[in-house]
Amino acid sequence: KKVEYILDTPVDQLKMSDIERDMSWYFDHHQKMVLASINPQIILMSEKNRCVKSFIEHATHRFADGIGVVKMSKWTKGSIKERVAGIDVMASVLEFCAANKKSIFLYGAKPAVVAQAARNIQIDYPGVVVAGWLDGYQKKSSGEVIDMINKAHSDVLFVALGSPKQEEWLQRYMPQLNATVFQTVGGSFDVYSG
């Protein structure tokens, strides 16, 4: 896997097919797969925010989400040409889950949004087990949120708290979370709820 640095942020040269191919390996080997969507805003944040930077450094797949990163790569004489949209990665994870009867947990967005996204995913991807969901505005402690997620025993955790909250949250709590695939998905639950 080729990695290049844009400013100080590592970004992987990845195609969607690389992510799809790797997914079964992580399940077979019980290793955590961390899918981090990288856009120019996150690259700039990571210059100042150690937590965001550390999250990106430890993520297994840092994909260029949008033309902005492709352009930044070109300006810094890099060679990332492929844009991989976060919403497409999420769709691909959901297809894998549907085919392999894997379960998911949705964390983030407004209560009505995440509940509707969960229902729509259940309809659009038969075979996916929706193990649970939780909105991103409740007043539970981090410990309670982690407990709730772990009790659901999901294979995949999607986190939609916006940036940098979602990156900071995963960086802090991933060691305590039991799942195989983790993805920061920004506004994707809003898309799925529509």
Ligand code: UDP
């Ligand atoms: N969000 C959340 N809790 C917060 C802030 C944001 O759950 O404290 C959710 C918001 O409802 C939306 C998602 O995070 O579903 C992404 O937010 P936004 O589009 O503002 O972030 P971006 O994707 O631009 O980073």
